Amino acid sequence: MKASSVVTLFALLVCTSPGLAQSSPQLSFDVLKSLQGNWQGKDSLGHPVKATFRLTGKGSALMSEYAEADQNEDMVSMFHVDGDRLLMTHHCSAGNQPRMKATASPDGKTITFDLVDATNLASPEAGHMRRLVIKILSPNNTRKNWTYVENGKDDAVVADMRRAK
16 A cells, blocks of 8 residues: 555544544534523432523523522523633632533543633632533433532532423
């Protein structure tokens, strides 16, 4: 096989590899955009939860409002692509705003956001969200795993949600 054919074959394999194709921040953002609409479910503490996803900023940002169904206060998360990364800013009921960067699973159905930094965080020990994992189970079912940390101790809450009719 000629050297140019080997290079072409290698380039084709790299470009069509599922793991590499799903690493694109824009592809992950497109997956998140599929969540537009209203969602409801229960968290691992037994609380009913609701969420709404909608595009804003001419489609450049996705806003999520999330709350326990019996509370008057929503937490808002904003998702957007920033160059070669997908970011989320979480406007938390703790009064701070963690920023998190996404990584996607090879199949693109699980997007994990990990803490980059936070505004209005009194100290690193103060309570704040440090991770969000969104798993797309089907077009109408998702699982969200929120990890909150305070004084070095993690507290995780999982919410299984379905698209509201």
